[in-house]
Amino acid sequence: MSVHAVDDSSGRPVAPDRLGGLITACSRGDDRSFAELYDVTAPRVFGLVLRVVRDHAQAEEVTQEVYLAVWRTAASFDPAKGSALSWLMTIAHRRAVDRVRSAQAQTDRDTAYGLRDRDRDYDVTAEDAHRSMDAERVRKALATLTPSQAEAIELAYFGGYTHREVAALLKLPVGTAKTRIRDGLIRLRDAWGVER
């Protein structure tokens, strides 16, 4: 499976080199490349951010922050250290998590999460009319995890919880949650044949 490709909203595959090239062009102030980078990646960035922060208006704000950070720091992208998509999504995830944690005091996210998502169980049939083929593959791969690994990864990655919080939510000893997260990611990595 190609793990580097990203589909844009039309489902057209985008070569990884192309993304890297766009980011490099951004570092030189090429705003047309920046617009193209946005068009190709925004559904994934916005989708991830929305999933983590949940609130639509905040997701917009964070997405905007993410792209501004990408524009400013494009020169720091180093293809030797990982793919362009990974670089971008790492920035997006970090920002989303930072936002949701700083907003934690004002929201009752935990309760909402417990009600809405704890027993979603990666249902392939649900609400995914617009999902790309990648999403389908992701769900299949998630299904190969043990339920406890999938749960820990879901809470950590999409929930934005720290591994200690994940442990508390799942009533596990602290060391166990981080082990499950790591083991689950390794299993996905191997399933997808991810190489740096």
Place this chain on the structure above:
Amino acid sequence: MNLLNRNGNDVHSLVGAYAVDAVDADERRMFEEHLRECESCAHEVAELQQTAAILAADAETAPPAGLRESVLREARAVRPNPPVVTPLRRRRPIGGWLLAAAAALLLVIGGIAWHPWTSGTPTVSAAQRILSASDAERYAHRDGSTVVTVVRSPQLKQAAVTTTGLKAAPSGMAYTMWLIDASGKPVDAGQLPPGASGAVTYVLRGDAASATAAAVTMEPAGTNPAAPSSKSIMAMDFSS
């Protein structure tokens, strides 16, 4: 509260949690310190972040229509930060630089002829002029079935590189040419197009007549580095 020992094995076990930002601020700081000295963790983090990035496909959602315009507008008002520039080690004698060479295990196959760099104009004739100059000097670097030859014409003050069996550069990277000046300083002589492989001909930028050597490094594609970011993978000494 902190069960992690700075030097203990436990630090490594944070690698998965760190890759998905499931660490608190203290752990993040500590782990990033650790990452600077632990290559295996750095490698694993990169792989797991790549893995996590794929997970995000599951969440794809069309962004609101107005967002694009405000993102672009905001970016246009800001200048991208410059790259972190590594200070150039000037005056380093070419000998050391050449010794650092070698090692590139270049393999086979391919066959595209490439037109020289000059602003997109196919100046094959410029390359041909150099290659067929009466005073053309040839400096070859061989590695298995890969041959990279720099051809220099002092009269024309130009040099070209021709290859056979050149292995394509890794994704996002490009072979970058350097001419080493009399003081031993490498001067950017242009980049082979990303993806170039097999038989490539390329005219070097800069004054080849006064150069003492040519060298090749691998740099991010599309950049014009002021100095090589790493050791050369090939070098051709013009005095030999």
